[in-house]
Amino acid sequence: MDFNLILKNVLEELVNYYNEECFKDLKLNNKNIKIGFSNMFEKITTEKLDLIDSIVNQLNNLRQENQDLLTKENVDHMFYASTEILLSSASEGFKKVQESFENLNFLKHTESDSNLIDLNEKFVIRKLTSNAQRVLNKFENLSPRFINNDKVTKFLNCLKKMTMCESVSEIVELANEVLIRQDEIKRLDHFVDYNALVDEYGWVHDIVKLSSANAEFMGLLVNVEIFSNVIKEQVFKENRVKA
Secondary structure (H helix, E strand, O other): OOHHHHHHHHHHHHHHHHHHHHOOOOEEOOEEOOOOOOOHHHHOOOOOHHHHHHHHHHHHHHHHHHHHHHHOOOOOHHHHHHHHHHHHHHHHHHHHHHHHHHHHHHOEOOOOOOOOEEOOHHHHHHHHHHHHHHHHHHHHOOOHHHHOOHHHHHHHHHHHHHHOOOOHHHHHHHHHHHHHHHHHHOOHHHOOOHHHHHOHHHHHHHHHHHHHHHHHHHHHHHHHHHHHHHHHOOOOEOOOOOO
16 A cells, blocks of 8 residues: 555545534534535545645635634524534544655655655554544543533543553554544533533633644544555555654
8 A cells, every 4th residue: 555545545634524523414504414525535645635625725714614603693603613613623533644645755755666755653643642632631621511520531541551552553543442432522512511601701611621622633533544554565665763
């Protein structure tokens, strides 16, 4: 498997995850929310990563449209919040794909085989566990009204395990588990004390923080998918990058 195929597979999985699971039956201003990608999968390569910008721009436009709901009377704050969380995490996911492959391009081995990169597994483990720690920190710093919940506690415990992994295979296994845990808490009912909605200013700011944490989480999953495939398919030359 080469880098272009890894890129296409990651993008396709990400688009399908959001279109078929997260955005299914979700409407904004009476329009279905769906990521349009046309024939991008046919054109995208690691040398044409700017094509991902079209998806990020779509998501940013949808976020602005969702943000505009707050200016209307009788706005459904729960709808705004849950939609913002999904859109922001999707945007971060696609930006992370672009960023990670730009970094991999920088690491490409230039001496004998351009299909390899200078990398080692210890570097990947350290990168992913550090990424998991950043996600954990963001969730732990949320308002107590968000994290005082059994399902959230199980999710955070799973993230803690990921920060202590010593192999890529362990990280991949836990990433699958933590995604299931995150799917369980994705509905705001697990987070929000409805009585707190009277404090609209503080509540909206809490939602912004929750959106940021979820976005960081999606970035982690994208990195796990990309770098675990690099290790699995052995498209790297183990040498100069230090853990």
